[in-house]
Amino acid sequence: MLKKRLFTPGPTPIPEQVMLAMAQPIMHHRHPEFGEMFRRVNENLKYLFQTQQEVLTLTSSGTGAMEAAVCNLLSPKDRAIFVNAGKFGERWGEICRAYGVGTEEIKVEWGDPVDPRLIVDCLRNHSDIKAVFVTHSETSTGVLHDVQEIARLVRDNSDALVVVDGITSVGALELRTDAWGIDVVITGSQKGLMIPPGLSFITLSDRAWKRAGQSTLPKYYLDLQRAKKALDQHETPWTPAVTLLVGLDIALGMIRREGVESVWERHAVLARAIRGGSEAVGLRLLARSPSNALTAVWIPAELDAKRFSQTLKQTYGISVAGGQGQLKGKIFRISHLGYYDELDAVGVISALEMTLRDCGWRFETGAGVRAVQSQMSKADHTLLTKSAMQ
16 A cells, blocks of 8 residues: 655645535535634634735635736736746736736746845836736745845835735745735645635735726726625625635634744744755755745756656655746655645655665665754754644
8 A cells, every 4th residue: 555645835735624624514605604704714814914904715726816916906008027036936927918017027047036136126227117026935946035125125116016926935934914015915725724726815905905996907707806895794706615715714723723933933844854854865956045835856867857756656655746847857846835744754855765766866875864853853843743733
C-alpha cells in the first residue's frame, strides 16, 4: 500500500475536521443558518486579512478575484503598472490587457525579488498610473516580494492604488492589510485557508471603494458593488459554494484559535526546515528572497527531471509541483503552506533523499533529515502543536 501525500502549493491538504464538516447535509444559502455561519466567516476573514474592511467572498478561483480587482477598479484607457517576476505576476498584465487597460511592465528575472525603487521610477515617468499590481508570494518561483515597502513608496509618490495578490501568502505570511496601507488584497481557498479550490476573497480600502464607484469597465458576475450590498444582509449576490463555506468556517476557526501570528511563525519554522534539508543534500534553491509558503529547488542538470518526478510520486507517493513557463522541467516546488507540521517536513525530505539516491545523485545519506531535525530543535514546539493542528 502506498499512502499519497500532497506537497503542492495549491491544492493543499485539508484537515480532517474540515472534510467531515463538508460531508454534512447541505444548507440553503438564503436560510437563517447560512447567514449566521456566513457572518462568523466574514468576521474571521477580517481577522485573517488584518483589516477593518469587509472581505468579499467570490465563487471562483483566485484568478477570478484578480480579474475582479482589474474590472472593478479601472476604466477604459486607464494605465497600470504590473510586476512580472513569475507566472502569476505575468497574469496581472494579461488580465489588464484583456480589458483594454494600458500597462507598464516591470520585468524581473524569475527567482529575484523586485526592487521597489523600480516601481517608483516607473511612477515618476508615468504620472497617469491608476494602480500598481504586485504579487506578495510568487507561487511559480517561491519568491517573496516586499509589499509593505512597495505600498509605502507607491503611496508616498503617487495616488495609484496598491493591489496585492496574496494567494499564497494570506494565512501563511505576515500581511497586515490596513497597517501597511495596501488598498486591495486577494487570496484563494485552496492555499493557506486549507479548503478545496473554488472560493476567492478580496478586500478593498476606502480609496479603492471610491475608485470602484467610478469604474466603467464591464462587469456582472464579478461586480464587487453587488457583492458588498449583499454582504450587508449576510448573503452573496449569486449562489455560493455552500459546502466550501462550511469547510471554511471550520478552517478559519482553527486559524483563529492558533492565532494568526503563530500561524505566520509556524510557516517560517517549516520553511527554514525544508530549505535547510534541501541544501544539506546538495541542492540549490531558486528564490533569492524565499517565501515561507513554498520552496523552489533546482533539479540538478545531471539528473533526468522526468525520472526524478516520477520516482518521487510513483515510488514514494509524494506529489510536489513542477516548474511553470520558462522553469518547466528545471525546478520542483515543495509546499509547506497550510495544514503541515514538523513530521511532514521530515517525511518529505526523507522521500526526497530516497528519490535522489534512486536517481544516482551523490550525497551523504541522512544529511537532509538531520538538517530538518536541527531546525526543528531550535523552534518553539508550541508553535507546531497548537489548536490548528489538533
